[in-house]
Amino acid sequence: MRRLQLTTADPADPATAAALRTVLSRAEHVDGVAALNEQARLELARGSRTLVLLCAAGDQPGAPVVGAAVLGGGELDLVVDPEWRGQGYASAALPGLLGAVPLRTAWSHGDHPAAAAIAASRGLSAVRRLHRMELSPVPEVDATAPTPAPLRIRSFTTDDVDAWVALNAQIFRDHAEQGALTARDVADRMAEPWFDAEDLLLAEWDGRLCGYLWLKREPDSPDSAEVYVVGVAAELAGHGIARALFSVAFARLADADVRTVELYVDDDNPRAVELYSRLGFSIAATETQYSLVPATTPAEELVTRASTDGNPTARS
Structure with missing residues (x-):
């Protein structure tokens, strides 16, 4: 050397x-x-x-x-x-x-x-393990299937930044990285070439923002996408909001001829790993963080x- x-x-x-x-x-x-x-x-x-x-x-x-x-x-x-x-x-x-x-x-x-x-x-010592899960092909879903009556899914607008940041901090209050995102962090990502407001899906329950699913599609990789982040307010867990968000996301990706979708999830979040597994995702790789x-x-x-x-x- x-x-x-x-x-x-x-x-x-x-x-x-x-x-x-x-x-x-x-x-x-x-x-x-x-x-x-x-x-x-x-x-x-x-x-x-x-x-x-x-x-x-x-x-x-x-x-x-x-x-x-x-x-x-x-x-x-x-x-x-x-x-x-x-x-x-x-x-x-x-x-x-x-x-x-x-x-x-x-x-x-x-x-x-x-x-x-x-x-x-x-x-x-290892203090965190982050799984990359993959799904291919993107499943076919009925985009016209009804959602629970109080639930509405729409796309993000610039007027939603502050509300999104507040909800994200609430959902990920125990997550040092994701929960700390600020409006400036959102602006940084909006300036990236992959950002598309239509790919940031927002869920509202009785008119109140309660969840989101953010898709990331790199311009030079049109046949693949990432579920950048997904979250649902804890008080509405179990109401099918995450599944509804994934259904809309899958329909959007299928329309764009996306074949493979990936996401990242912490090993110590077994409920999320189980949900993604039921949706068809499987672990493809694992990253480790050391203290x-x-x-x-x-x-x-x-x-x-x-x-x-x-x-x-x-x-x-």
Whole structure:
């Protein structure tokens, strides 16, 4: 393994952005899962998370970028370019990354065995498991089937932002990430190329907003979609609102010739896993979040740090 340099970088810099895209696209191609979740990507773009490049220093100028880390929100996302895996770069980077800023958790997207090995070697415990569930083909449903009399399903408008944020916070009050979304977070997503107001379905019960199902369809993947988030007010659970939302969503996706739909659900939400299983979804992959022990490296300024640590191999 070459000497490792950790360098903070500006994601808006064209050369940095190109290097990051290369690492992320290569990792996703090999691993079959994105190395950054959407919240990390959006916060990195708006400057509220820090990008650190892992560079392999050598005798020649221009150290190659072998990986990247994104730090912020108490989280660490770390990825190594598949071409440079198996040489200990992830393990070597951890001391400097853990000592740079306060971090509570780290994600292993795809739940790689090598990431689990690093976690075990450092005494890190898994605190969250997130399942990706898939359904294919999209089932045919009768879009004209009646819904319960007090229930109305319609599409989102910009006037619904504040009400949606309030309902989302209520539904996900025990979920640190989803429940913390703000109007600014919604605006960020509305600015994304995939956003379509018609794909954010709202449920009203006697005229009061009580649930929603948000579909995400990437423009370059017309035959697939994601149930981005779905929620129903707790006091109306069991009234068939979620099923009604899914029926409308499935009809919309079928009309668009979408073949595959996926969603993410926490392992510790068995009621939701059961509901999605009854709808035909099955677990395709699992991501693991680890709790981070206190850093063993002093919190020195993280600007072009070097390490020659030769710890065990890591892929993430």
